[in-house]
Amino acid sequence: KRRSVYPPGPPGLPVIGNVLQIPRDRQWLKWAEWKDKYGTRGNIYSDRPTATMAGELVGWARGLGYAQASHNPRFRELRRLFHQYIGPRACADATLLHIQERENKSLLRKLLSDPDNFDTNARDCTSSLILVLAYGYPSNTGDPLGLIKIAQEAMEGFAVASEPGRWWVDSVPALRFLPAWLPGASFQRAAQRMRADLNKLFDIPYEFVRKEISAGRPNPSFLLSYLEEKNGQETPEEEDLVQGFATALYSGGAETTPSALTSFILAMALNPAVQDRAQVELDALLSSAQCSSPTRLPTFEDRDQLPYISAIVKEVWRWNPSVPLGLPHVVTEDDVYRGYRIEKGSIIWANVWAILHDEEIFPEPLKFSPERYLTDDSDRAGATVAAAFGFGRRICPGMHIAENSVFIAITTILCMFRISKSVDEHGKAVEPAIEYDGFISHPRSFKCKIEVRDEALKALVDVEFGDEL
Numbered sequence: 001k002r003r004s005v006y007p008p009g010p011p012g013l014p015v016i017g018n019v020l021q022i023p024r025d026r027q028w029l030k031w032a033e034w035k036d037k038y039g040t041r042g043n044i045y046s047d048r049p050t051a052t053m054a055g056e057l058v059g060w061a062r063g064l065g066y067a068q069a070s071h072n073p074r075f076r077e078l079r080r081l082f083h084q085y086i087g088p089r090a091c092a093d094a095t096l097l098h099i100q101e102r103e104n105k106s107l108l109r110k111l112l113s114d115p116d117n118f119d120t121n122a123r124d125c126t127s128s129l130i131l132v133l134a135y136g137y138p139s140n141t142g143d144p145l146g147l148i149k150i151a152q153e154a155m156e157g158f159a160v161a162s163e164p165g166r167w168w169v170d171s172v173p174a175l176r177f178l179p180a181w182l183p184g185a186s187f188q189r190a191a192q193r194m195r196a197d198l199n200k201l202f203d204i205p206y207e208f209v210r211k212e213i214s215a216g217r218p219n220p221s222f223l224l225s226y227l228e229e230k231n232g233q234e235t236p237e238e239e240d241l242v243q244g245f246a247t248a249l250y251s252g253g254a255e256t257t258p259s260a261l262t263s264f265i266l267a268m269a270l271n272p273a274v275q276d277r278a279q280v281e282l283d284a285l286l287s288s289a290q291c292s293s294p295t296r297l298p299t300f301e302d303r304d305q306l307p308y309i310s311a312i313v314k315e316v317w318r319w320n321p322s323v324p325l326g327l328p329h330v331v332t333e334d335d336v337y338r339g340y341r342i343e344k345g346s347i348i349w350a351n352v353w354a355i356l357h358d359e360e361i362f363p364e365p366l367k368f369s370p371e372r373y374l375t376d377d378s379d380r381a382g383a384t385v386a387a388a389f390g391f392g393r394r395i396c397p398g399m400h401i402a403e404n405s406v407f408i409a410i411t412t413i414l415c416m417f418r419i420s421k422s423v424d425e426h427g428k429a430v431e432p433a434i435e436y437d438g439f440i441s442h443p444r445s446f447k448c449k450i451e452v453r454d455e456a457l458k459a460l461v462d463v464e465f466g467d468e469l
């Protein structure tokens with residue numbers, strides 16, 4: 001009984017415990033080995049509960065978010081692919097950054113021509129980026145295969161199938177064996193429809209890559225690199241794995257990034273002083289002696305010289321975390337935490353929103369205030385913001401690409417546009433409500449004005465588009 005209060009580790013001898021197993025020098029190597037072998041708290045809190053509807057019946061467990069971690073080599077392989085293609089090193093690569101800058105310009109162009117639909121525009125551009133990166137599916141040819149629609153339909157199924165409490169079969173997994181024709185088994189029919197949509201997302205973009213390879217004109221993409229590495233020797237399991245990886249990119253990124261961008265637009269409409277300060281920072285960097293407005297669009301290379309904009313990005317993660325409850329974790333071994341027994345199998349939800357609204361670390365937590373990251377003691381606040389991306393072995397593997405996407409979108413939008421409250425027919429400003437919907441928390445639909453700051457800036461986007469798109 002007493003042993004259960006100790007962290008897991010190698011069995012020791014009576015009385016002297018582990019003393020003889022501790023090496024005389026470079027102990028850290030042994031301890032690192034024990035960490036891998038016996039796990040840490042992070043590891044025993046890092047599995048997912050079984051999601052019968054979304055994971056098993058619809059099939060999202062083929063991806064990563066619903067994959068079980070314990071004894072599942074596929075989980076490790078998927079995490080490895082995320083690390084290889086969009087881990088911190090990959091996300092600092094100039095080619096990837098260039099693609100992100102290029103795709104972000106189509107967001108600017110859409111905001112110029114259709115500013116009222118900023119929400120849909122952010123969503124479509126996020127989808128396009130994932131399709132370009134994963135499959136090399138070009139975003140400037142009008143989507144001839146309808147992949148954006150295919151992906152969005154699959155994602156609708158993901159959202160509905162994942163709704164907590166909606167499906168009896170999640171509480172009583174044995175119901176999964178009911179035949180679909182039984183009157184009470186409507187969930188089986190819903191699952192079949194969603195599964196068909198998910199299968200399309202697995203198969204159609206993959207076939208696109210295959211055809212392009214056969215035709216000798218494949219665009220660079222994660223899938224292409226993977227298949228080239230396999231050199232034509234890929235097994236059906238490996239094909240399924242890389243399809244699962246591409247689909248996981250979609251399920252993780254498609255809703256979260258647009259939610260963060262829409263929160264940013266809401267924050268700007270409500271906080272003109274923050275916007276002023278950001279634009280002063282940008283203008284100082286991008287204008288010239290002859291011209292007081294920016295003479296070029298900001299790029300990733302400017303990031304270090306834009307501390308206030310970087311602080312805005314952090315504040316966006318904190319103010320409305322896109323996944324306010326994270327994803328559920330399940331405990332794989334009994335544990336004792338602060339004297340409380342946490343039983344194996346318990347489901348743990350981390351209240352990310354509460355962590356990011358802790359008054360002790362973030363005074364006036366409801367206020368959108370990037371300044372909180374610019375003070376001398378802002379390290380703790382900055383580090384805490386990482387909670388927006390989850391914990392332990394399940395920490396969001398898309399966080400680096402998400403940070404890139406949101407940074408480049410925010411900085412170029414601030415460079416080009418002025419965001420303000422919309423006005424009613426009497427010319428009075430309409431206050432947008434700060435309300436959110438959904439498990440992936442999205443600001444409720446609101447109106448605002450997004451106007452180009454200076455007509456000359458329009459040309460800047462057109463010139464820069466030039467031969468690239």
Ligand code: HEM
Binds near residue numbers: 394401
């Ligand atoms: C606004 C941006 C984003 C936020 C705030 C966010 C947040 C999160 C959170 C809180 C989790 C749960 C972590 C946990 O269980 O502790 C998660 C998981 C995940 N995210 Fe993200 N995410 C974002 C963008 C992305 C992007 C762009 C991708 C992919 C391109 C992505 C892919 C994933 C995947 C695959 C998982 C599941 C990981 C696993 O189960 O091992 N996310 N994300």
